[in-house]
Amino acid sequence: MTDIPSANAPDRALRLAGRIAHIFIQSKLTPLFIVAALLVGAFSILKTPREEEPQIVVPMLDVFVQMPGASAEEVAQRASVPMEKLLREVPGVEYIYSISHPGLSMVIVRFYVGTKEEDAIVQTYNKLYSNFDRIPQGVSQPIIKPRSIDDVPILALTLWGKNYDGYQLRRIAAELEHSLKQLDDVSETTIIGGQTRELRVVLNTQRLAAYGLTAGAVVMQLGDANSRSRAGSFARDNQEFQVEAGNFFRRSEELQQVVIGVHAGRPVYLHDVADKIEDGPSEPDSYVLFANAKGATGNVTETEYPGVTITLAKRKGANATLISEDVLRRINSLRGDTLPADLNVSVTRNTARRPRINPTNSSNIFSSPQSPSPC
Secondary structure, three states: OOOOOOOOOOHHHOOHHHHHHHHHHHOOOHHHHHHHHHHHHHHHHHHOOOOOOOOOOOOEEEEEEEOOOOOHHHHHHHHHHHHHHHHOOOOOEEEEEEEEEOOEEEEEEEEOOOOOHHHHHHHHHHHHHOOHHHOOOOOOOOEEEEEOHHHOOOEEEEEEOOOOOHHHHHHHHHHHHHHHHOOOOEEEEEEEOOOOEEEEEEEOHHHHHHOOOOHHHHHHHHHHHEEEEEEEEEEEOOEEEEEEEEEOOOOHHHHHOOEEEEEOOEEEEHHHHEEEEEEEEOOOOOOOEEOOEEOOOOEEOOOOEEEEEEEEEEOOOOOHHHHHHHHHHHHHHOEOOOEOOOOEEEEEEEOOOOOOOOOOOOOOOOOEOOEOOOO
């Protein structure tokens, strides 16, 4: 039968691991070490950046060329396929995809994981620009746009409200985007949905024919009138003054007085050949709707509201968690100024949200699509 050494047995009866355990068991500093370890772990959890997209280097480039008037088959044969063969010669290219539309070709070039993004861009530019002499007749010069994981939005904010339509929301979103763009480490921002402001002119074809004008001539005249250019300069009192001529249209009244031609010795104004000149919302090219969906089935129980979404991406190497918190704090500070009190701002995407986080004031801007609440 083996004797088990008691707690009061001399340390020589224990080996190295037992001696270390005996020291920590008997020491009064052990609880302090445990508390310190827990605090360091909690601090690490709070400060470690968190985001959904992994920070891996996979360079991707979009190459666009235009071929006006050509069908998709012609674009593929004369632009897409030759570019694929040319870009395949670039070192480090793993995959090449192409999409051919009528009058437009897009080639997506993906490099191997770990390839330096700067090297991929430079080599692609060199390969394309050194072969400009091989561009077929009617095909434009290529436009190259780099893509990376940092282009994926880390935060999406949806503006909506009972008393707001898409036109009003778009104007508020533009002001909010300008304010958020000034934050450190905020990269690309995009506004989705709503209606932009537009000066719309509806021409009368019979009046145009009576004055001997065409719609194309009217468009050219309006383009020339909607410009500002340097007209010269003069010096006085030891100072030089720059003189500019022209102006940009700001109201529909200014548009009505534009001279678009001369007929029978008198000027022809735009209002002479136009049925309507309106200052208001443009035709929407995208739609955003916000609904309060409750329950596990996601059944919509309330009316859908028009919405406008602002997406924000971060700069390379930035902390997504800190950026998201800075954006949400900025939104709280704009309440009552840029953002009306009855306008809702809901976070519809946040890849770096921390659990149980509260805003800096009583306004709840952390509402989700399932349970929206006023911001």
